[in-house]
Amino acid sequence: MTRPLLQVREVSRWFGGLRAVDNVSFDLHEGEILGLIGPNGAGKTTMFETISGFHRPTAGTITFDGRDITGQPPHRLARMGIGRTFQIVQPFRDVSVLENVVAGVVGPNKPVSDARGQARAVLERVKLDHRASILARNLALPEKKRLEVARALATRPRVLLLDEVMAGLTPAEIDEIMEILAGLRREGIALLIVEHVMRAIMSLSDRIVVMASGRKIAEGVPAVVAANDKVIEAYLGRRNTHAPA
Amino acid sequence: ETVKVGAVYALTGAGAVGGGDGMRGTELAIEQINAAGGLKNHGGIQVELVKGDTQSKPINAVGETERLINEGKVVLVMGAATSNETLPLSQVAEKYGVPHINTIPQNEAMTNGKLKWTWSATVIDSDYVDGIMNALEMIHQTKPELTRVAVLVPDNEYGIEMGRLLKAELAKRKDLTLTAFIEYGAAAQELLQPALKLKASRPDVVIQVGYFRAGVLASKAYEQFDFHPVVIGTGGMSGDPKLRAELGKLVDGQFAVTPFAGDLPAAIAVSQAFEKKFNQPLTLNSALGYFGTLVALRALDEAKGFTSEDIAASLRQLKIDKSQMIVASDYVAFDENGRNKGRDTVVTQFQGDALVTVWPPEKARAKPEIKKFNTN
Amino acid sequence: MDLLPLLPQAFADGMLRGAVYAIVAVGLTLTFGVLRIVNFAHGDFLAVGLYVTYLGAKLLGFDPYLSLVLALPIVTLAAAFTYRSLVAPILDAPEHNQIVVTLGLSLILQNLMLAIFSADVHTIPSTVASGVFAFDAVFVQTAAVIAGGVSIIVCLGLYWFLHRTETGRQIRAAAQDRDAARMCGVKVDRMYMLAFCIGVGSLGLVAPLIAPFSYITPTVGASFTLTSFIVVVLGSMGNFLGALLGGFIVGVVEAVGGLLTGGSINFIITYAIFILFLLFKPEGLLGGRRL
Amino acid sequence: MPLLEVEGLFAGYGDVPVLRDVALAIEAGSITALIGANGAGKTTLLRVISGIIRAERGTTRYDGRDITRLPAEEIVAAGLVQVPEGRRLFPTMTVHENLLVGSSSPAGRAKRAENLALVFELFPKLRERQSQLAGTLSGGEQQMVAIARALMASPRLLLLDETSLGLAPLVVDEIFQAVRLLAAQGMTILVVEQNTALALDVAHHGYVLEHGHFALDGPAGDLARNPRVKQAYLGI
Amino acid sequence: MKQGFGFFAVLAVTAVLAPMLPVYGQHVLILVALYGSIALAWNLLGGMAGQMSLGHALFVGAGAYVSTALYLRLGVNPWIGLLCAVASGGALAAGLGYVVFRRRLSGVYFALVTLAVAEMALHVVSNIPALGGANGLSIPARPGFASLQFASKLGFCYAALGVLAIVGAVILAVHRSRLGYVFLSIRENERAAAALGIDVVWGKVVAAAISGALAALVGPIYANYVLFIDPESVLGVPVSIDALVFAFVGGLGTLFGPLLGAAVLVPATEALRGMLGGRLVGVHLIAYGAILILVMRLAPQGLWGLITDAFARRSK
Numbered sequence A: 001m002t003r004p005l006l007q008v009r010e011v012s013r014w015f016g017g018l019r020a021v022d023n024v025s026f027d028l029h030e031g032e033i034l035g036l037i038g039p040n041g042a043g044k045t046t047m048f049e050t051i052s053g054f055h056r057p058t059a060g061t062i063t064f065d066g067r068d069i070t071g072q073p074p075h076r077l078a079r080m081g082i083g084r085t086f087q088i089v090q091p092f093r094d095v096s097v098l099e100n101v102v103a104g105v106v107g108p109n110k111p112v113s114d115a116r117g118q119a120r121a122v123l124e125r126v127k128l129d130h131r132a133s134i135l136a137r138n139l140a141l142p143e144k145k146r147l148e149v150a151r152a153l154a155t156r157p158r159v160l161l162l163d164e165v166m167a168g169l170t171p172a173e174i175d176e177i178m179e180i181l182a183g184l185r186r187e188g189i190a191l192l193i194v195e196h197v198m199r200a201i202m203s204l205s206d207r208i209v210v211m212a213s214g215r216k217i218a219e220g221v222p223a224v225v226a227a228n229d230k231v232i233e234a235y236l237g238r239r240n241t242h243a244p245a
Numbered sequence B: 001e002t003v004k005v006g007a008v009y010a011l012t013g014a015g016a017v018g019g020g021d022g023m024r025g026t027e028l029a030i031e032q033i034n035a036a037g038g039l040k041n042h043g044g045i046q047v048e049l050v051k052g053d054t055q056s057k058p059i060n061a062v063g064e065t066e067r068l069i070n071e072g073k074v075v076l077v078m079g080a081a082t083s084n085e086t087l088p089l090s091q092v093a094e095k096y097g098v099p100h101i102n103t104i105p106q107n108e109a110m111t112n113g114k115l116k117w118t119w120s121a122t123v124i125d126s127d128y129v130d131g132i133m134n135a136l137e138m139i140h141q142t143k144p145e146l147t148r149v150a151v152l153v154p155d156n157e158y159g160i161e162m163g164r165l166l167k168a169e170l171a172k173r174k175d176l177t178l179t180a181f182i183e184y185g186a187a188a189q190e191l192l193q194p195a196l197k198l199k200a201s202r203p204d205v206v207i208q209v210g211y212f213r214a215g216v217l218a219s220k221a222y223e224q225f226d227f228h229p230v231v232i233g234t235g236g237m238s239g240d241p242k243l244r245a246e247l248g249k250l251v252d253g254q255f256a257v258t259p260f261a262g263d264l265p266a267a268i269a270v271s272q273a274f275e276k277k278f279n280q281p282l283t284l285n286s287a288l289g290y291f292g293t294l295v296a297l298r299a300l301d302e303a304k305g306f307t308s309e310d311i312a313a314s315l316r317q318l319k320i321d322k323s324q325m326i327v328a329s330d331y332v333a334f335d336e337n338g339r340n341k342g343r344d345t346v347v348t349q350f351q352g353d354a355l356v357t358v359w360p361p362e363k364a365r366a367k368p369e370i371k372k373f374n375t376n
Numbered sequence C: 001m002d003l004l005p006l007l008p009q010a011f012a013d014g015m016l017r018g019a020v021y022a023i024v025a026v027g028l029t030l031t032f033g034v035l036r037i038v039n040f041a042h043g044d045f046l047a048v049g050l051y052v053t054y055l056g057a058k059l060l061g062f063d064p065y066l067s068l069v070l071a072l073p074i075v076t077l078a079a080a081f082t083y084r085s086l087v088a089p090i091l092d093a094p095e096h097n098q099i100v101v102t103l104g105l106s107l108i109l110q111n112l113m114l115a116i117f118s119a120d121v122h123t124i125p126s127t128v129a130s131g132v133f134a135f136d137a138v139f140v141q142t143a144a145v146i147a148g149g150v151s152i153i154v155c156l157g158l159y160w161f162l163h164r165t166e167t168g169r170q171i172r173a174a175a176q177d178r179d180a181a182r183m184c185g186v187k188v189d190r191m192y193m194l195a196f197c198i199g200v201g202s203l204g205l206v207a208p209l210i211a212p213f214s215y216i217t218p219t220v221g222a223s224f225t226l227t228s229f230i231v232v233v234l235g236s237m238g239n240f241l242g243a244l245l246g247g248f249i250v251g252v253v254e255a256v257g258g259l260l261t262g263g264s265i266n267f268i269i270t271y272a273i274f275i276l277f278l279l280f281k282p283e284g285l286l287g288g289r290r291l
Numbered sequence D: 001m002p003l004l005e006v007e008g009l010f011a012g013y014g015d016v017p018v019l020r021d022v023a024l025a026i027e028a029g030s031i032t033a034l035i036g037a038n039g040a041g042k043t044t045l046l047r048v049i050s051g052i053i054r055a056e057r058g059t060t061r062y063d064g065r066d067i068t069r070l071p072a073e074e075i076v077a078a079g080l081v082q083v084p085e086g087r088r089l090f091p092t093m094t095v096h097e098n099l100l101v102g103s104s105s106p107a108g109r110a111k112r113a114e115n116l117a118l119v120f121e122l123f124p125k126l127r128e129r130q131s132q133l134a135g136t137l138s139g140g141e142q143q144m145v146a147i148a149r150a151l152m153a154s155p156r157l158l159l160l161d162e163t164s165l166g167l168a169p170l171v172v173d174e175i176f177q178a179v180r181l182l183a184a185q186g187m188t189i190l191v192v193e194q195n196t197a198l199a200l201d202v203a204h205h206g207y208v209l210e211h212g213h214f215a216l217d218g219p220a221g222d223l224a225r226n227p228r229v230k231q232a233y234l235g236i
Numbered sequence E: 001m002k003q004g005f006g007f008f009a010v011l012a013v014t015a016v017l018a019p020m021l022p023v024y025g026q027h028v029l030i031l032v033a034l035y036g037s038i039a040l041a042w043n044l045l046g047g048m049a050g051q052m053s054l055g056h057a058l059f060v061g062a063g064a065y066v067s068t069a070l071y072l073r074l075g076v077n078p079w080i081g082l083l084c085a086v087a088s089g090g091a092l093a094a095g096l097g098y099v100v101f102r103r104r105l106s107g108v109y110f111a112l113v114t115l116a117v118a119e120m121a122l123h124v125v126s127n128i129p130a131l132g133g134a135n136g137l138s139i140p141a142r143p144g145f146a147s148l149q150f151a152s153k154l155g156f157c158y159a160a161l162g163v164l165a166i167v168g169a170v171i172l173a174v175h176r177s178r179l180g181y182v183f184l185s186i187r188e189n190e191r192a193a194a195a196l197g198i199d200v201v202w203g204k205v206v207a208a209a210i211s212g213a214l215a216a217l218v219g220p221i222y223a224n225y226v227l228f229i230d231p232e233s234v235l236g237v238p239v240s241i242d243a244l245v246f247a248f249v250g251g252l253g254t255l256f257g258p259l260l261g262a263a264v265l266v267p268a269t270e271a272l273r274g275m276l277g278g279r280l281v282g283v284h285l286i287a288y289g290a291i292l293i294l295v296m297r298l299a300p301q302g303l304w305g306l307i308t309d310a311f312a313r314r315s316k
């Protein structure tokens, strides 16, 4: 495999006495999809927030493309090429879908000249182009999730962190998103995805990192992780120990 | 057929107390002249009042004055109650060349020669200071030992100017000791701390400057601290008959330096008419509004016609004698700057139920009483 | 001048004034801090209460304390009417709609009082509590002590009510999530109405209490509105004990500041302290914990 | 007679129509699953039934009584209780307080102590967390509180909206275990789920909502084998 | 595009019609243009960037005081004073914004801080003798273009419309540039904005600076029109409240709604005062209050929304 694009080294993030993320390390390579799973409250979202600069790590270092980015503010990381979505969708509710994505295009300090064209292209990639002129708040949930992806994509990220973009979707809708994500991988964008939908995460991911109580408890290819006793105990439960499709 | 005159006061907003009083005085004066047959020299023509409300904002003083001049077609304007409204008002009068009768504010800038169209019937700040020094004189005639003097002024334009003049005047008097000079916030909700500091300086006499509300708050604070100096007040802060109604005997014995006293011979009838019409006593601002309007109407009556030039000429020559003075003015005649040469103040005192003029002796209705007081 | 000996007096004045701020702010804490209704007319209801007290004195010869039987029900009724006609329809509206509506209400109330009572300053002395207590060199008005005491009791009482009673709990639940509360069987409309009526109606209790040592004009309430917002924020939004503490702090800062400085420099100090507070402890005195 | 009966229901938000001519019948003691794409109107239907929003037309009958125009709190008092989508806890109140608010209806208040005991038996974790602020709980724990809070109202009919959303598989198992237990004790339950397989697995009867209208209904097992359902909702 | 054209068209028509207005009408036009400019400036920060200030009087007042004091004390030409006013308003807003936004204060906290700072400034100025203290400053009447005083009312009309045009042009330029999206993103969701590469603190400070500078532009024109300023009239709370009420009533966050708000409410106040002011004290303000409530009830999105809705319906 290529050299790691994103390196997380012994990162911790504490809230007072609570160790939400505790000494976690992993790598993400170019063009790779890395799944991050774990029980509720395991620290997955906190890990995302720390990588994308919304939280400063309590300890540890994060490097991106060989540069130490630990403690950089979120907007600077976004400009470097780290894009992210939010677990709770946060569209700009009162403007159109297109404007949402234009904001993504110009966000990292780009002029507005051909931003609309670029935004339309991004909307096509997530199959939202037919909704371009709708106010974002009027979108249905699956569309909002895709908008969330589109806006992050518009910033031309090299790494994209996706936090539960499939939660609340029907299986058919999940299939649609999976297809989009597979397309992104083909474009060479590295993806770090958090998901509780096992079917999706097991089939999409190249590798999976499992967290519980802030710690990394397992890492490896999906089949191996799914069979790991610790993972079954903490997360999957006996009934869900099916191997990936 | 009527001739229209304008009056601009703050009827709403922060300055509504003073402005409302001024407007009521003006209303009464106009009602009376109309009832008495209008302007005699002009075939008994009736006078119509057009009112403007500044809402206590200078820019509305501009707008309202312009409205009155342009749309109300008034031949002269009167007002307002505070100098921050009256200065812009007079600038408009200047621009249109319409006579402006300043009724209430005593800011000297109104009549320092820069404004050609403003005539001021009332006193200026320094008159109050002279009056206060007279009052001290009066006190020392019976109690020469009361030499410790403290000063309490608000931090608004009126208070700061008065404070400056008072300080300068007291500094000249080697026989007096200035024990404290205290500024209070004009918008303050209570005056406990200023009163506390006053008391701590152990003055015999407190000179207090301010408006009605401050008078209420100061008297209550003195009472709380069991502090009873000889009080000389100015403005609405002392000597307003409404104070007696609100505070009862708390104001007993307080002196006030004022250009108006309700017991001046010509004022008594006006007071009664005012009470009858508005069901409230005639206050300083009401009296000044009334008096300024009288001056304006008199000038109008004596003018050849109702053009601005005619009215201005009439104002320049105007002479009103002592018998018609409802205020402390000795007579009315304007100097070249539009300042009333006859302007004057008297000293009044709350004595029991009455508010009486006690100084100067020739205008006094009673003798000043300096009752028991404590300052320690 | 040696100001040191005067400090105890200033402190006492500040505490008593702070208690008044606190009790006015407590009502705002309920409506603004808990229900999130931005009410710029809050203080004007205090003025309404004061005029009711004044009328009681003028027309019926009531002592201010007796006027409680008029002011409390009338202000509460006014609050109920306001809630039904103006507040309830805009509960879901954006904050700025609420601001404009309550600013409009404030204009209406102030000018209604102006039209009826004129801008004159009035006082309402009490014969029951007219005296002055003297402790050593400190003088305090009996009426102010009564108001301060009641204020503390009311703050604690409301705290108890909101945290320890069934109704209080339901009010808090309704304030946090109206639909969820409804799904729990809470009569949400009634709880909002009740909270608003208590929050604003409490001013009907405050008015007669402060009447003996303050004054009335149509705009007297407006100055309380601003101070109350400051106190509510200082004391951690929505926290009654915080409001009490915030009230005391503002009162004492004003009084001691007034002693050490003159004129409006005092205001500058109060505002400066408030700003520093917001900058460095925005979650308020009692931490971020809302109700 | 069904415990809940919905007929000819039309509802929407302002100008936007959502439900068109919906009819539904739920037998006492059964578990019914309601499935459908996002935005199909499932939540809207539950909100109408619970009296949170008003129907434009149509009736809902509960226990033989017309409750279409009843205020939400009276519907709760009658024993029809919803666990809302997104949990909707009172975040700065403690778990205990959340549970107490859950028993605001007269029926709930009367059986408060009893229900509290029952709830702690069902979710032993919550007993330890009683004095923690609800907003600081993990997602799974919050979902348990949401269900527990609804149980505090002594429901006869429990409506569960997207209970499994965002929860770890293990927790989802725990929660549906509890649902089965409640049904076994005689409670009538309506579950709305995106996790169609799970919903049809636990339910006796199922409804498929498409664009605000019921496209299909039948025994849960039949639906699970229906090719159309398989393709659209089971992702197979 | 369309809105910009519409704005300048309305401005041009107004400029052509202005000479035909009676003098009092011209006064009202000046008021509308000045208050409208303040409201538009406020809206750039409060509506477009979502940071609602309750202290815009600070910038209006700074503008008025800087130009007036420079002229009276140092004899600086009022036109240069005007530039200094704008610079000082912008600098003040940027400085205040930097301190406040860096501490992550927003919403009601931001509103209260700005209110407190403006009030503090009022009392500070009241205590500075060089600025006339509470007395205020009177500007000697010296009509002439060079002294920024215009001999005729019409001259002031054009000056005020000029200010409005500048404010409008800046707003349009911002709206069409990247800044427009920066403000929009910050207003809609700060965390999402940061994730898009937007420096949120920087964006807010820029919004504050532009807004403050534009508000300060109004100060010198006001001062030279009234020829008198004092702390209460240019730094007082009512100035800030007016700006925000006009913006709310006109349409928060829309490009030109706040101007519409001023264009409706200012003449309404004047008309009400003219009709009712002389009779029963305060009645016109009661009516004004009722109008505010009614507008918010009937047009929750503001008058601008009402108009665009009507157009949308017509074109359907």
Ligand SMILES: Nc1ncnc2c1ncn2[C@@H]1O[C@H](COP(=O)(O)OP(=O)(O)OP(=O)(O)O)[C@@H](O)[C@H]1O
Binding pocket: A015, A018, A020, A038, A039, A040, A041, A042, A043, A044, A045, A046, A047, A087, D136, D137, D138, D139, D140, D166
């Ligand atoms: N800002 C914060 N302050 C205090 N505690 C926090 C904060 N953010 C998260 N936590 C705590 O950190 C822990 C990890 O939370 P996190 O949101 O990262 O979990 P998660 O793995 O994303 O869970 P889920 O799958 O439910 O989304 C939880 O216990 C949570 O309550």
Ligand SMILES: Nc1ncnc2c1ncn2[C@@H]1O[C@H](COP(=O)(O)OP(=O)(O)OP(=O)(O)O)[C@@H](O)[C@H]1O
Binding pocket: A138, A139, A140, A141, A168, D013, D016, D018, D036, D037, D038, D039, D040, D041, D042, D043, D044, D045, D085
């Ligand atoms: N408060 C609201 N105002 C306006 N429209 C709404 C509102 N809530 C929902 N809608 C719209 O009504 C339609 C149905 O929504 P509903 O929430 O009932 O769907 P659902 O089937 O529960 O979907 P989901 O699986 O996403 O929860 C959707 O198009 C949605 O956008």
Ligand SMILES: [Mg+2]
Binding pocket: A044, A045, A046, A087, A163
């Ligand atoms: Mg998470």
Ligand SMILES: [Mg+2]
Binding pocket: D042, D043, D044, D085, D161, D162
């Ligand atoms: Mg739903």
